[in-house]
Amino acid sequence: MGASGEAVNLVDTVVSRLVELGGKPATFKGMVSVTVGRERLVEAIKLAKGAGFEMISDIFGIDYLTYPGHQGERFTVAYNLYSVSENERLFVRVDLDEHTTLPTITHLWSGANFMEREVFDMFGVVFEGHPDLRKLITPEDLDGSPHRKDFPLGETPTLFNEGRFLDPAAFRAGLTGKDEGLTGWKGGARKGVKRDG
Amino acid sequence: MATFLILAVVMIVGAVGVITLKQPVHAALALVGTLLTLAVTYVTLEAHFLAAIQVIVYAGAIMVLFLFVIMLLNIQGETPPAVLAWFRPLAYIVAVVAAAAIATTAFMEPRSLPDEVQIATALQGGGVEPIADVLFSDFLLAFQLVGVLLLTGIIGAVSLVQRKVVAVQEARADGATKELEHA
Amino acid sequence: MVATEYYVALSSILFAIGAVGVLTRRSAIMVFLSVELMLNAANLALVAFARQWSGAGSITALSGQTAVFIILALAAAEVAVGLGILVSIFRYRASTDVDALAEIRL
Amino acid sequence: MSVLDIAKGMGVTLGHLFKRPVTVRYPEQPVDVKPRFRGRHHLLRHPSGLEKCIGCSLCAAACPAYAIYVEAAENDPDDPVSPGERYASIYEINMLRCIFCGMCEEACPTGAIVLGHEFELADFVYQDFTYGKDDMLVGVMGSKWQRREATQKGRDVRVGLSSGPRPELEGVDY
Amino acid sequence: MDPLLITLAKALLLCLTLLGVFAYMTVIERRILARMQHRLGPNRVGPFGLLQPIADAIKSIFKEDIVVSAADRLIYFLAPFISITFALSAFGAIPAGPAGSLFGFDPWIMDLDIGLLYVFAATSIGVYGIFLGGWASNSKYALLGSLRSSAQLISYELGLGFSALTVLMIAGTLNLREIVELNVWSVSPLLWLPLAVAFFTFLISGIAEVNRTPFDLPEAEQEIVAGYLTEYSSIKWALFQMAEYVNMMTAAAVVSTLFLGGWRGPGFVDAFIPGMSEWPFIWLILKMAIFMFLFIWLRGTLPRFRYDQLMRFGWVYLFEIALGAALLAGAVIVFAG
Amino acid sequence: MTVKERETAVRVAEHAGSEFETKYMRINVGPQHPSTHGVLRLVVDLDGERIAGIKPQIGYLHTGFEKTMENRTYQQGVTYSNRMDYLHGFGHDLAYVLSVEKLLDAKVPIRAEQIRVILNELNRIASHLVFFGTGILDMGALTLFFYTMREREKILDLFEMVSGVRMNYGYFRVGGLSKDLPEEFVPAARAFCNEFPRMLEQYATMFVKNDIFVNRTKGIGVISKEQALDYGLTGPSLRASGVPLDFRKAQPYSGYENYDFDVPTSEVGDAFVRFMMRFEEMSESLKIVVQVLDQLEEGPVKDPDRRISLPPRSELETSMEAVIFHFKLVTEGFHPPRGEVYVPTESARGELGYYLVSDGGSMPYRVKVRVPSLMNLQSLEPACIGGLFADMVVNIASMDPVMGDVDK
Amino acid sequence: MGLRDLFERDVQELEQEGILFSTLGKLVAWGRSNSLWPATFGLACCAIEMMQSTNARNDLARFGSEVFRASPRQADVMIVAGRLSKKMAPVMRRVYEQMPDPKWVISMGACASSGGMFNNYAIVQNVNSVVPVDIYVPGCPPRPEALVYAVMQLQKKVRGEAFDQRGVELPMVEGWAR
Amino acid sequence: MYTNLLLMFLVAGFIGAAALVAGRLLGPKKAGVTKLAAYESGVPASGSARERFPVHFYLVAMLFIIFDIETAFFYPLAVKFKAAPAFLYANGIIFVLVLAIGYVYILKKGVLNWK
Numbered sequence A: 001m002g003a004s005g006e007a008v009n010l011v012d013t014v015v016s017r018l019v020e021l022g023g024k025p026a027t028f029k030g031m032v033s034v035t036v037g038r039e040r041l042v043e044a045i046k047l048a049k050g051a052g053f054e055m056i057s058d059i060f061g062i063d064y065l066t067y068p069g070h071q072g073e074r075f076t077v078a079y080n081l082y083s084v085s086e087n088e089r090l091f092v093r094v095d096l097d098e099h100t101t102l103p104t105i106t107h108l109w110s111g112a113n114f115m116e117r118e119v120f121d122m123f124g125v126v127f128e129g130h131p132d133l134r135k136l137i138t139p140e141d142l143d144g145s146p147h148r149k150d151f152p153l154g155e156t157p158t159l160f161n162e163g164r165f166l167d168p169a170a171f172r173a174g175l176t177g178k179d180e181g182l183t184g185w186k187g188g189a190r191k192g193v194k195r196d197g
Numbered sequence B: 001m002a003t004f005l006i007l008a009v010v011m012i013v014g015a016v017g018v019i020t021l022k023q024p025v026h027a028a029l030a031l032v033g034t035l036l037t038l039a040v041t042y043v044t045l046e047a048h049f050l051a052a053i054q055v056i057v058y059a060g061a062i063m064v065l066f067l068f069v070i071m072l073l074n075i076q077g078e079t080p081p082a083v084l085a086w087f088r089p090l091a092y093i094v095a096v097v098a099a100a101a102i103a104t105t106a107f108m109e110p111r112s113l114p115d116e117v118q119i120a121t122a123l124q125g126g127g128v129e130p131i132a133d134v135l136f137s138d139f140l141l142a143f144q145l146v147g148v149l150l151l152t153g154i155i156g157a158v159s160l161v162q163r164k165v166v167a168v169q170e171a172r173a174d175g176a177t178k179e180l181e182h183a
Numbered sequence C: 001m002v003a004t005e006y007y008v009a010l011s012s013i014l015f016a017i018g019a020v021g022v023l024t025r026r027s028a029i030m031v032f033l034s035v036e037l038m039l040n041a042a043n044l045a046l047v048a049f050a051r052q053w054s055g056a057g058s059i060t061a062l063s064g065q066t067a068v069f070i071i072l073a074l075a076a077a078e079v080a081v082g083l084g085i086l087v088s089i090f091r092y093r094a095s096t097d098v099d100a101l102a103e104i105r106l
Numbered sequence D: 001m002s003v004l005d006i007a008k009g010m011g012v013t014l015g016h017l018f019k020r021p022v023t024v025r026y027p028e029q030p031v032d033v034k035p036r037f038r039g040r041h042h043l044l045r046h047p048s049g050l051e052k053c054i055g056c057s058l059c060a061a062a063c064p065a066y067a068i069y070v071e072a073a074e075n076d077p078d079d080p081v082s083p084g085e086r087y088a089s090i091y092e093i094n095m096l097r098c099i100f101c102g103m104c105e106e107a108c109p110t111g112a113i114v115l116g117h118e119f120e121l122a123d124f125v126y127q128d129f130t131y132g133k134d135d136m137l138v139g140v141m142g143s144k145w146q147r148r149e150a151t152q153k154g155r156d157v158r159v160g161l162s163s164g165p166r167p168e169l170e171g172v173d174y
Numbered sequence E: 001m002d003p004l005l006i007t008l009a010k011a012l013l014l015c016l017t018l019l020g021v022f023a024y025m026t027v028i029e030r031r032i033l034a035r036m037q038h039r040l041g042p043n044r045v046g047p048f049g050l051l052q053p054i055a056d057a058i059k060s061i062f063k064e065d066i067v068v069s070a071a072d073r074l075i076y077f078l079a080p081f082i083s084i085t086f087a088l089s090a091f092g093a094i095p096a097g098p099a100g101s102l103f104g105f106d107p108w109i110m111d112l113d114i115g116l117l118y119v120f121a122a123t124s125i126g127v128y129g130i131f132l133g134g135w136a137s138n139s140k141y142a143l144l145g146s147l148r149s150s151a152q153l154i155s156y157e158l159g160l161g162f163s164a165l166t167v168l169m170i171a172g173t174l175n176l177r178e179i180v181e182l183n184v185w186s187v188s189p190l191l192w193l194p195l196a197v198a199f200f201t202f203l204i205s206g207i208a209e210v211n212r213t214p215f216d217l218p219e220a221e222q223e224i225v226a227g228y229l230t231e232y233s234s235i236k237w238a239l240f241q242m243a244e245y246v247n248m249m250t251a252a253a254v255v256s257t258l259f260l261g262g263w264r265g266p267g268f269v270d271a272f273i274p275g276m277s278e279w280p281f282i283w284l285i286l287k288m289a290i291f292m293f294l295f296i297w298l299r300g301t302l303p304r305f306r307y308d309q310l311m312r313f314g315w316v317y318l319f320e321i322a323l324g325a326a327l328l329a330g331a332v333i334v335f336a337g
Numbered sequence F: 001m002t003v004k005e006r007e008t009a010v011r012v013a014e015h016a017g018s019e020f021e022t023k024y025m026r027i028n029v030g031p032q033h034p035s036t037h038g039v040l041r042l043v044v045d046l047d048g049e050r051i052a053g054i055k056p057q058i059g060y061l062h063t064g065f066e067k068t069m070e071n072r073t074y075q076q077g078v079t080y081s082n083r084m085d086y087l088h089g090f091g092h093d094l095a096y097v098l099s100v101e102k103l104l105d106a107k108v109p110i111r112a113e114q115i116r117v118i119l120n121e122l123n124r125i126a127s128h129l130v131f132f133g134t135g136i137l138d139m140g141a142l143t144l145f146f147y148t149m150r151e152r153e154k155i156l157d158l159f160e161m162v163s164g165v166r167m168n169y170g171y172f173r174v175g176g177l178s179k180d181l182p183e184e185f186v187p188a189a190r191a192f193c194n195e196f197p198r199m200l201e202q203y204a205t206m207f208v209k210n211d212i213f214v215n216r217t218k219g220i221g222v223i224s225k226e227q228a229l230d231y232g233l234t235g236p237s238l239r240a241s242g243v244p245l246d247f248r249k250a251q252p253y254s255g256y257e258n259y260d261f262d263v264p265t266s267e268v269g270d271a272f273v274r275f276m277m278r279f280e281e282m283s284e285s286l287k288i289v290v291q292v293l294d295q296l297e298e299g300p301v302k303d304p305d306r307r308i309s310l311p312p313r314s315e316l317e318t319s320m321e322a323v324i325f326h327f328k329l330v331t332e333g334f335h336p337p338r339g340e341v342y343v344p345t346e347s348a349r350g351e352l353g354y355y356l357v358s359d360g361g362s363m364p365y366r367v368k369v370r371v372p373s374l375m376n377l378q379s380l381e382p383a384c385i386g387g388l389f390a391d392m393v394v395n396i397a398s399m400d401p402v403m404g405d406v407d408k
Numbered sequence G: 001m002g003l004r005d006l007f008e009r010d011v012q013e014l015e016q017e018g019i020l021f022s023t024l025g026k027l028v029a030w031g032r033s034n035s036l037w038p039a040t041f042g043l044a045c046c047a048i049e050m051m052q053s054t055n056a057r058n059d060l061a062r063f064g065s066e067v068f069r070a071s072p073r074q075a076d077v078m079i080v081a082g083r084l085s086k087k088m089a090p091v092m093r094r095v096y097e098q099m100p101d102p103k104w105v106i107s108m109g110a111c112a113s114s115g116g117m118f119n120n121y122a123i124v125q126n127v128n129s130v131v132p133v134d135i136y137v138p139g140c141p142p143r144p145e146a147l148v149y150a151v152m153q154l155q156k157k158v159r160g161e162a163f164d165q166r167g168v169e170l171p172m173v174e175g176w177a178r
Numbered sequence H: 001m002y003t004n005l006l007l008m009f010l011v012a013g014f015i016g017a018a019a020l021v022a023g024r025l026l027g028p029k030k031a032g033v034t035k036l037a038a039y040e041s042g043v044p045a046s047g048s049a050r051e052r053f054p055v056h057f058y059l060v061a062m063l064f065i066i067f068d069i070e071t072a073f074f075y076p077l078a079v080k081f082k083a084a085p086a087f088l089y090a091n092g093i094i095f096v097l098v099l100a101i102g103y104v105y106i107l108k109k110g111v112l113n114w115k
């Protein structure tokens, strides 16, 4: 937003100041987000908090590994900031790669604790300076970060009589190719795979 | 006599348990057993009220306090003494000699018991009313002094323990969050 | 009716056992337990003597029992304070070993 | 006054003591499920007696739990099972996987699969939960276990329902 | 007949009756609670669910009896034993009718001159059951539960003692039979107030003594799972439950005996059937039933206290009020005759 | 550092720390514990009865919702969303379909929006009823639970009437609803609205005015306004701490701006107020339901766009075009344009929103649910420390976490 | 000792051998079947319906099964109500093991029974792989009446009246152990 | 009279013991390591249960002893009360007052304040 809006609302002011910090603003359907550099992250968020975004609503990651046509770094971590008094919302985003780390913002909001742990757990993004960076949700013995796109969903076949079964992944692949049209489905009978023996 | 013997044996076994059992809770329980048997002995000695009070106060209150303390302080069984190994047998010998001495003294000059009627009229079963008669005449001063004694007990115990509790708690409340490591 | 002497003998045995406990046990609480045992041994003798004295009239005879009653109160106060000391010491030291306690100047 | 308030609260409980309990005496007294309730599936037939299902697998595609397995076969023109070209030679639902969401019902172009009202499906062995066509074609009453028990005891199948069939099932001849 | 044999028979009868009543109390409680909660309660097993306790009993007996490996085995077994033994025997001192009214025998097991003290003594030993049970299990919930409940039990024992003083002062005896025989109406009306106050304090302490809502901290499921019972299974658990219910009955019986004339019925019933108020058992049972219902009713309605509130309530309010009632009663006796 | 290395490092550190004996008794509350509302596990350090430290350990109900939803079509997503917060399923459904609709720019008919509001608010009441019943059950009172459940049963009857199931509805569709209301719904809902206030009064007599309840909750677990914002608390618990944030008012959706209702707020921030917030919210929700019932408009309940909603059954028999759309929608679903959306809504527990990333395919590329319970759970720490063990139970209850919502 | 030996082994075991196919065995089975106390093991949505099954309308109490015990030591049947995550599975196994024998398991709902719609890395795809399941209850969630029905089914099983599709009688107590 | 008491105890004890023995004999036994471990919400117990506890419990028990003795002394007083009301009342009041000092002391010290 920012450029076209004449209203001096909180988001606009913050965005303009973040742009000064090297942020790249973007707007989609009324949602404003600013992508900032990794090293300016804490600064940017501190700025936003000081300007009036008193609450951190969420921190989450996105893995763009299989996103068609995605360029740039693999992960994005987004900070969902909300201003209770002004009723406005701002997404601060950082892009990062597999082995880069992010600074923690737990000193700004205690609530960021679980959120950062969740991102660490689900994406393996390490937050430097986090007081207690352990897995939050997945079991201790689970190796890997489930929300990465290269982590398998881990489906098991549904069993039917006489050894018939239906493998969800294969079945789904037949249904939804990425191309247009009634992909995969040709109107004929579709057979499940028979278990041998 | 049979009753007495049974009671005596139970009591002595209990008493030996008190001083030999390793686990403090067990020892305390042995003492409870001894005390309960003692209460029964009181009944045979025509001291009914005392028997009840013995159970209520000694077994029901004092020993509970003991157990509480054992549990609160989490006292485990003791380690065998490293030094003074010669002390143990000595203690046993001294004790046996002393007990024998007292017992023989008692038996040296046997007295006959008053007859049953006399006992019954004098002790009146050791019920609460006769005790009350004595307590509020000859022992009146003692009765009031008990009040003072208990007061001292309260103040003593509370002042020993309570001040520190508050201090410790405050100290803990401060450091609590930081100290907690993660499970 | 069992003669008083037997009770006295029993009492002295209990007392001696208690004394052994006091002397040999190392944990303060166990020493305390033994002391209670000794106290009760004494009580037993008192009650037994009370019966022996029933010839001398009700008040005299019951004095023995009443005395035991008072002693119970005494024991209660003693235990309350004694264990209080124990607890407060224990808060600073990890053991109730009497030998170790000997070093403390209260 | 607090005692009074507590007394009032106690009055409420005491009052309920003398009210008629709202309990439905279920096994004896049938349950009154709502018309839209979704229970065990039924496979419908046309009034002519032909099966509605054409083996198109749309239901399987719509199922979020992947609980439906369909194998279609060509109809024998002399003795058609369904009016279309094809029919489902194997139609199985894994009742344990199924979450009774009704997506299959919505997806079926011919309205062949419909979720009925029967909910007494509890059974003992995992394998017994794959319901085939025989277990679901309209006209079959009760769950597998209920029918099994009924045959063994020589009784009628009794289902604990009072409501009529689902509207979709109504007026279907078979 | 040998009086000892008769006593033995009476004792057996009493114990078995108490057990039977315990079994049925559980069902009655479940059903009454159910009705209060607008539902039916157990009604499938036998007519009206009457066989439910039998099914539960069979189940319990034939259930595995787990002895936790970290437990102190001896004490682990001793605890339920102590609980049930002292709970059952406490009841023996309650008189249930006038002398000789049980087919020529006395409807009580013992008539002690220190009857009330006996009951107190037996219940005070009952604390050990709970205390040791929790300690022996060597589980945190159990330990916490047992510490809490023993602290609670001993605290409210004081309330019991102080409340009883008022009655004792008026009755001048510790013998329960004599207390019952004392005619309430002969007491100066000025004493009714302290008596009423003492009745309430005694009742409340009694409820607390038997761990019923709102004082059911020891078993506070939502905090410490099942309290001192956490590790107990099958019959041992049942024994604890049994002890709890028997204690409930004892509490009900003692309250009725001390304050409501025990086995004596109201005088007006004599107008219908002469001597009816002197019939053994029924009046006592009736009064007990009222209290038992009260216990259930309270359980059905109230939330429980928090531990500190409960202790404060006992030590500050109940204690002072009970003592005040006793002092008031004393003053009335001194100044008004 | 990889996850694995990191974990090992932490574990080593923990091990080293354990050598120093703490004076506290460490006790595990949960995962299988009657007061933790499911599978919450709290590692509590007790200093006697007092809580010296409390660490929520979660994940015992981790279901992989987000990842699974990324592998299902948008339409199938509605069967998943409601199972997260199973007590307020319609709230999750609503949040999910709103996000997808925003992606698609779907036009939801007014009637559909109104029905959504009715169901959402009724569901809020049902959720609060469970909250109240179990909350007070946690304090040892048995009966209120049965009364609230009795009323909840009536609401569930309404839901069953509409959606065919008592829980986990999956009734909303992107672009509208799966079916219209049945005829008997409106009178039944009205009947419920008429009798419910009486029930609320009954609860008030039994509990809100009960001294034991008041004493157990007043002054317990106070969370200040600053703490609340610091911890990202939302929903009734936040409003109890004095921040009047309610997305139904702040950023109205589904036509909430057309209805007149209050947002109960308080400054106190203790457990009692948190209970009361929800108690008052029940009557407010009822107010909304009554208003919507009065204003209910006739009309379609689905977006007429064939690329979004399935055609009606009758059309399938007549129009080939409808059949093709139908096949395409079922097998493949629709393809929203690329983009990322987030729509905050107010669930019974707080701010709830689905952050959807679309790559133009038929399945969401990334689903991130901003669940209120997870964030609310963190505030247990400031609320509990220094309080009594028994208060912890009250605090958990007053936060009203739903573990499905926490762990996803 | 005869009696002791008899009961050292499970009653059911003996019944298979025909030793205890007697009134006593039937009585015990009757008692057990009518006093099935569930351990609270609510996991997810199904747990809410499990709670609802004790409510005023459905009242599981009628079958003597409303006594939800917080401690597994006093419970007879574990109702696994909801999705069992892999993180929770060891916990459940532990709770199950801490229940005294004989014990039963009801797997309530699609998730517990087969993973249901959550066919993924996080959810155990059939509780039977963790504890032996006696009764499966399909549904998502099964309505309370379905759970009541399942309890009745379990009663049948405990009384030895259950058999599978092939007519094979099912043992009263699964002798399943790991 | 006291033989009756003994009998009562024997019978009660017998019933308790019989039940315990029956339970031991009749229940199945399938012990395992996990089964016999302490229950702690389904996770392995962290730390030992035998820990130290707060001193409040000690204070409660201590106060209980003191006041229990007090009641014990009141029983004779109450029973004999009618015989010499004024005299006993005066004595009782003095006794109570002395202890009341202690009671006020503990109130002041906050012993009864668990918060």
Ligand code: SF4
Residues within 6 Å of the ligand: D059, D062, D063, D064, D065, D066, D067, D068, D093, D097, D098, D099, D100, D101, D102, D103, D104, D105
């Ligand atoms: S009801 Fe849902 S889960 Fe069941 S078969 Fe149909 S689509 Fe699949």
Ligand code: SF4
Residues within 6 Å of the ligand: D052, D053, D054, D055, D056, D057, D058, D059, D060, D070, D088, D107, D108, D109, D110, D111, D112, D113
């Ligand atoms: S039931 Fe319907 S959707 Fe499924 S295969 Fe048959 S016709 Fe197609």
Ligand code: SF4
Residues within 6 Å of the ligand: D099, F083, F086, F168, G044, G045, G046, G047, G081, G082, G083, G108, G109, G110, G111, G112, G116, G139, G140, G141, G142
């Ligand atoms: S089966 Fe359905 S209701 Fe039950 S836990 Fe799974 S999703 Fe929830």
